[in-house]
Amino acid sequence: MKQVLGVDSLDADTDFLTLGATSIDMIRIVNRIEKELSYRPAIDELYRTPTVAGLSRLYAKQVGESVSSQIGIANLKGVHPVLSRLLDVPALDPADRDAFKQQQPGLRSDLEDAVAIALPAVNLDEGLYWQRRSHRQFSLKPVDQTQLSELLQCLRSCQLNEKHKYRYGSAGGLYPVQTYLYVQPGRISGLTHGTYYYHPIEHRLYPLRLNAELDPSTYDRLINRPIFHEAAFSLFLVGQLAAMTPIYREASLHYATIEAGLITQLLEMSAPICNLGLCQVGEINSSSIRQLFKLDDNHVLLHSLLGGAVDTTTVEGVVAQNEVRDGSFDQVADQEAARLLQRIDQLSDEDVARLLEEN
Ligand SMILES: Cc1cc2nc3c(=O)[nH]c(=O)nc-3n(C[C@H](O)[C@H](O)[C@H](O)COP(=O)(O)O)c2cc1C
Numbered sequence: 001m002k003q004v005l006g007v008d009s010l011d012a013d014t015d016f017l018t019l020g021a022t023s024i025d026m027i028r029i030v031n032r033i034e035k036e037l038s039y040r041p042a043i044d045e046l047y048r049t050p051t052v053a054g055l056s057r058l059y060a061k062q063v064g065e066s067v068s069s070q071i072g073i074a075n076l077k078g079v080h081p082v083l084s085r086l087l088d089v090p091a092l093d094p095a096d097r098d099a100f101k102q103q104q105p106g107l108r109s110d111l112e113d114a115v116a117i118a119l120p121a122v123n124l125d126e127g128l129y130w131q132r133r134s135h136r137q138f139s140l141k142p143v144d145q146t147q148l149s150e151l152l153q154c155l156r157s158c159q160l161n162e163k164h165k166y167r168y169g170s171a172g173g174l175y176p177v178q179t180y181l182y183v184q185p186g187r188i189s190g191l192t193h194g195t196y197y198y199h200p201i202e203h204r205l206y207p208l209r210l211n212a213e214l215d216p217s218t219y220d221r222l223i224n225r226p227i228f229h230e231a232a233f234s235l236f237l238v239g240q241l242a243a244m245t246p247i248y249r250e251a252s253l254h255y256a257t258i259e260a261g262l263i264t265q266l267l268e269m270s271a272p273i274c275n276l277g278l279c280q281v282g283e284i285n286s287s288s289i290r291q292l293f294k295l296d297d298n299h300v301l302l303h304s305l306l307g308g309a310v311d312t313t314t315v316e317g318v319v320a321q322n323e324v325r326d327g328s329f330d331q332v333a334d335q336e337a338a339r340l341l342q343r344i345d346q347l348s349d350e351d352v353a354r355l356l357e358e359n
Contacts, residue, residue, distance in 0.1 A: 012053040021050065023222065024094055031091040040091075042285050043220055132268050135277025136227045138308025142189045143232045143276065147309070148181075149203075150274035154266045155179055156203045164201060168262035171255040176243035177263060177302065180236040180293045181205065182214045187232035187308070195292050208294050215288050224281050224306070231279075232308035236289060237263055242298035253300065260302035267305060277310045 005019050016029070026046055033055065034040040041058045049058065092100055157164040166175065178197065185193040194210040214234065219225040228234070239256035248255055264280060271278045281304045289301055 010052055013051050016050040027094055034091055047221060131272045134279045136279050137311045138230045138232060138277060139311040141309060142187055143309050145188060145190050147274040147276055148188055151270055151276055152198055154270035155200050157200050168266050170259050172247050174244050176240045176256050177259045178238050178240055180238055182234040184232055209292055212292055218285050227279055227306050231306035235305045236301060237303045239300045239302050240298055241300055257302050264303055275310050276307055278305045278307045280305050
């Protein structure tokens, strides 16, 4: 850690934070560990155990758990030769990430010899872009059950010619991706907080663990946990791979992941119709999910979203919510705390009393 923390040697129990490690140092440490060990500790876990000893415990735990790793994307090294090759390059520091993004590396820039053909002019509906976007702030008022019903309706199947049809495709029509809901205390009217399975044929919620609470450390402290604290609910898209492997064998995870993407797009496009906003969350600490949702060994967590009623109380809110939070952890935490307090001030006494009671 010499270059990162500027010290020659470190005791196993020395707290990096007492050495003056900043949040950027913490990300550098995580990057370095990933490069050396092909294992990326969650930044949040590093904050909880910011010592060499803590890191080794995390690593040992990860090695122990890796066989039953729930998220396929967490350990893609070796899955595809291109990815293995690209992962040999160290991950970017936060300072360089913006520059990388600005280059728009996803666009081809090697075709200057080709003469591009302009497509016929058609109107560009900018409203569509504004409609489907990530929301990272939510109203603290409860979401109405009808709003939730309208949202989940997009995943509901419909019987056509005696067949169950969905608004998204699934390899072989197998539909292995299941939707699970976590309701935050007091945030969806008439629904007890806890976990539920959404049945797409019956359009019903099956309670799994009522009154259970999702551990906030499921979400990383810097970016996603503040969103979780405001969100009214979380959705988890989980693949039941046993519903696919007899037919698609090793392609099953790939196909199920594509299906989770289709579902996500459908949810994001449906949310504004019911005045709800959603934010996709790719990286989560999934250790508690299996138990919370009563999953079996063939379930694989594929993706997740946080959601709530759209917050239209402040103009700044509308602008700011479209930007991923940035800055050091302390700055972000302070801003978040101040903003939450300001918004709690805007609630009626009745709403505050209810929230306090539920929490
Ligand atoms: C696979 C995936 C994972 C994502 N994970 C996160 C996340 O963890 N936290 C977050 O705030 N946004 C997350 N996003 C949302 C992207 O940041 C967002 O889609 C992107 O910045 C474009 O902004 P827009 O959705 O508002 O158009 C994720 C998006 C995708 C597709």
